[in-house]
Amino acid sequence: MIKKAAIGCLLWGLVLPMLSYSKTLLTAHSDGMKYRAEQVADGLAIPWGMVFINDSQVLITERSGALKRLNLLNGKVDTISGVAAVFSEGQGGLLDIALAPDHQKTGWIYFTYSKPIQERGVTALARAKLENDRLTDWQDLLVTQSSSDTTRHFGSRIAFDNEGHLFFTVGDRGVRPNGQDLTTHAGSVLRLNLDGMVPKDNPFVKQQAVLPEIWSYGHRNPQGLSYDLKNKRLWLIEHGPRGGDELNLIDAGKNYGWPVISYGKEYWGPLSVGEATSKEGMEQPIKYYDPSIAPGSLLFYTGDAFPNWQGDLFAGALKLQHLNHIKLNSAGEAVGEERLLGDLNERIRSLTQSPEGWVYLSTDSGKIIRLMPEE
Amino acid sequence: MIKKAAIGCLLWGLVLPMLSYSKTLLTAHSDGMKYRAEQVADGLAIPWGMVFINDSQVLITERSGALKRLNLLNGKVDTISGVAAVFSEGQGGLLDIALAPDHQKTGWIYFTYSKPIQERGVTALARAKLENDRLTDWQDLLVTQSSSDTTRHFGSRIAFDNEGHLFFTVGDRGVRPNGQDLTTHAGSVLRLNLDGMVPKDNPFVKQQAVLPEIWSYGHRNPQGLSYDLKNKRLWLIEHGPRGGDELNLIDAGKNYGWPVISYGKEYWGPLSVGEATSKEGMEQPIKYYDPSIAPGSLLFYTGDAFPNWQGDLFAGALKLQHLNHIKLNSAGEAVGEERLLGDLNERIRSLTQSPEGWVYLSTDSGKIIRLMPEE
Numbered sequence: 179m180i181k182k183a184a185i186g187c188l189l190w191g192l193v194l195p196m197l198s199y200s201k202t203l204l205t206a207h208s209d210g211m212k213y214r215a216e217q218v219a220d221g222l223a224i225p226w227g228m229v230f231i232n233d234s235q236v237l238i239t240e241r242s243g244a245l246k247r248l249n250l251l252n253g254k255v256d257t258i259s260g261v262a263a264v265f266s267e268g269q270g271g272l273l274d275i276a277l278a279p280d281h282q283k284t285g286w287i288y289f290t291y292s293k294p295i296q297e298r299g300v301t302a303l304a305r306a307k308l309e310n311d312r313l314t315d316w317q318d319l320l321v322t323q324s325s326s327d328t329t330r331h332f333g334s335r336i337a338f339d340n341e342g343h344l345f346f347t348v349g350d351r352g353v354r355p356n357g358q359d360l361t362t363h364a365g366s367v368l369r370l371n372l373d374g375m376v377p378k379d380n381p382f383v384k385q386q387a388v389l390p391e392i393w394s395y396g397h398r399n400p401q402g403l404s405y406d407l408k409n410k411r412l413w414l415i416e417h418g419p420r421g422g423d424e425l426n427l428i429d430a431g432k433n434y435g436w437p438v439i440s441y442g443k444e445y446w447g448p449l450s451v452g453e454a455t456s457k458e459g460m461e462q463p464i465k466y467y468d469p470s471i472a473p474g475s476l477l478f479y480t481g482d483a484f485p486n487w488q489g490d491l492f493a494g495a496l497k498l499q500h501l502n503h504i505k506l507n508s509a510g511e512a513v514g515e516e517r518l519l520g521d522l523n524e525r526i527r528s529l530t531q532s533p534e535g536w537v538y539l540s541t542d543s544g545k546i547i548r549l550m551p552e553e
Numbered sequence: 554m555i556k557k558a559a560i561g562c563l564l565w566g567l568v569l570p571m572l573s574y575s576k577t578l579l580t581a582h583s584d585g586m587k588y589r590a591e592q593v594a595d596g597l598a599i600p601w602g603m604v605f606i607n608d609s610q611v612l613i614t615e616r617s618g619a620l621k622r623l624n625l626l627n628g629k630v631d632t633i634s635g636v637a638a639v640f641s642e643g644q645g646g647l648l649d650i651a652l653a654p655d656h657q658k659t660g661w662i663y664f665t666y667s668k669p670i671q672e673r674g675v676t677a678l679a680r681a682k683l684e685n686d687r688l689t690d691w692q693d694l695l696v697t698q699s700s701s702d703t704t705r706h707f708g709s710r711i712a713f714d715n716e717g718h719l720f721f722t723v724g725d726r727g728v729r730p731n732g733q734d735l736t737t738h739a740g741s742v743l744r745l746n747l748d749g750m751v752p753k754d755n756p757f758v759k760q761q762a763v764l765p766e767i768w769s770y771g772h773r774n775p776q777g778l779s780y781d782l783k784n785k786r787l788w789l790i791e792h793g794p795r796g797g798d799e800l801n802l803i804d805a806g807k808n809y810g811w812p813v814i815s816y817g818k819e820y821w822g823p824l825s826v827g828e829a830t831s832k833e834g835m836e837q838p839i840k841y842y843d844p845s846i847a848p849g850s851l852l853f854y855t856g857d858a859f860p861n862w863q864g865d866l867f868a869g870a871l872k873l874q875h876l877n878h879i880k881l882n883s884a885g886e887a888v889g890e891e892r893l894l895g896d897l898n899e900r901i902r903s904l905t906q907s908p909e910g911w912v913y914l915s916t917d918s919g920k921i922i923r924l925m926p927e928e
Binding site: 260323375390 | 635636637638669670671672675692693700731736748750751761762764
């Protein structure tokens with residue numbers, strides 16, 4: 179026993195100095211729990227998406243097109259090769275990353291990115307496998323019909339329902355009529371089987387003038403998507419125009435109204451966007467933000483580390499530089515809102531939950547920060 | 554015995570008048586064989602593609618978007634519902650039709666068409682099943698990246714290699730640089746597995762800036778495609794500019810030169826198109842046509858009805874209004890050419906071979922005509 183304890187102490191003696199690459203930024207309270215915000219990496223270039231591939235390693239997409247792997251045991255970042263060519267102009271580039279629900283068995287990692295097609299970017303969904311320091315077996319599963327001459331509003335976040343489907347978002351590509359145009363993937367949430375095929379029960383598969391991948395439409399630029407497995411709810415947050423960011427609960431075949439209805443105003447003056455704020459046949463948001471916060475991500479929290487956050491949503495705010503905490507009740511109503519980490523003055527881009535239930539976030543300044551319970 | 558003969562006579566007495574819907578247009582000779590051209594249907598609207606689904610029934614696509622079924626026992630034509638919405642402007646519409654090699658087992662019928670996307674047409678590949686008078690299970694397998702603001706050069710013909718792959722063609726969409734642009738499907742032959750997935754041995758799957766469906770490129774508007782199963786040769790015929798139609802033998806990853814090399818001239822004057830007629834790294838056609846014939850189809854003939862035609866190619870000529878017969882030798886060289894049916898003064902659009910080895914063709918005037926051996 180004494181021997182084992184001695185070895186344990188020796189190991190901790192080795193491990194603790196290795197952990198010293200991290201630094202505490204602040205401590206604060208939320209929902210009666212104390213948390214610590216700790217920086218674990220720096221120097222990344224617009225880290226857009228993150229996913230844990232095991233207890234200690236995070237894959238991070240950089241919008242420029244690079245894929246990085248952060249080792250949380252020593253803070254080292256290395257580069258993974260084999261990413262497809264990306265269109266990295268404006269809001270385009272390498273976007274989200276997510277693990278297949280059956281990743282343990284299949285090895286598939288999913289990506290969204292803006293693919294260069296005729297010198298424009300179009301939102302695409304792909305998957306690949308990680309083999310040491312490189313991606314293999316890259317497959318484009320859907321290169322969407324969403325070409326536009328702007329470099330704006332590609333979306334794009336991925337979520338899984340763990341029932342064999344994935345969802346991903348495509349922004350309106352800076353062309354407002356796309357929101358209501360079902361002959362384009364722009365302005366929509368798409369639903370596919372994990373192999374990229376169209377599920378037979380998608381809402382528009384029988385309507386032959388409609389692209390069959392469409393699950394919901396009338397979206398402007400959804401950059402947050404997270405699935406509540408327990409209640410089978412798909413949550414989405416989207417950039418609206420000025421004063422019109424929306425949190426939406428997504429149902430099959432529904433029209434979320436953009437650009438016909440919106441709570442937003444035109445950027446150039448006091449005029450409202452669209453016809454009204456509501457209309458028959460179009461869905462209302464669960465919550466909207468005026469002024470806009472510019473949400474770049476959405477996380478449905480399920481971890482044990484912060485029990486009082488279970489079943490709540492978090493959104494990273496780019497423009498209003500904070501972590502938005504949305505308190506949900508069991509009916510799926512937004513009953514409260516809290517703004518965390520405002521003191522960091524950081525554009526918060528992506529969010530993920532670690533295996534132990536800590537919340538990891540990335541900033542446009544290139545940092546990876548985690549929220550851990552503070553004893 | 555007498556009784557049986559009597560019944561036989563009675564049946565012929567019933568059947569013969571039913572066959573009288575057909576009419577002989579001409580008889581002539583080719584390769585030492587006498588043939589008869591017989592009209593079996595009329596009144597179709599630009600019949601673009603044809604396929605036999607059994608010994609007596611032909612499915613016929615009309616460019617406008619309708620699918621028809623011709624019953625050769627009585628000459629009746631009925632309409633099949635369930636075709637997807639098509640973009641039927643200019644050269645766009647419902648295009649080719651082909652039976653899966655495993656159609657007996659799976660029921661799949663493949664289609665190419667121009668799909669309406671944001672008020673433009675893009676070439677798409679789909680499949681569906683026939684159930685009585687309607688198509689079911691319509692699946693878009695690939696909506697190509699080939700949007701342009703023209704209504705020209707969609708392609709598109711389908712061929713199978715019977716080894717689990719299909720090929721289909723996409724024209725340059727009236728945008729010449731597309732021929733050499735591997736970030737667009739326009740101006741290419743594409744190769745897919747029968748379920749629409751990209752075969753792992755496609756030539757460009759490892760080149761991540763290239764669309765992985767591409768099998769060959771540098772094409773202008775290929776509207777004829779036929780696979781020689783015995784010699785494993787993929788034959789293609791394409792509309793060139795004035796004086797530049799080309800018959801090409803297609804190999805994986807090859808560049809067929811459009812618009813850099815061409816035998817054609819600009820429509821508006823004597824200027825050659827492109828840099829030259831040949832260039833290092835670009836393929837030469839097996840044959841070119843000056844003046845252009847405007848080939849709308851290609852058939853590799855394998856039937857028993859005309860033994861001397863076995864292993865030859867036929868192309869329907871739209872502009873020069875004839876059936877082009879290309880004599881091939883066993884090395885795949887074009888050793889002779891014959892122009893049939895010129896007296897009909899018909900734009901010949903599509904070609905197919907019937908189970909008994911007769912050659913069926915359609916005309917833009919709406920007729921279905923067959924070539925049968927004349928005793």
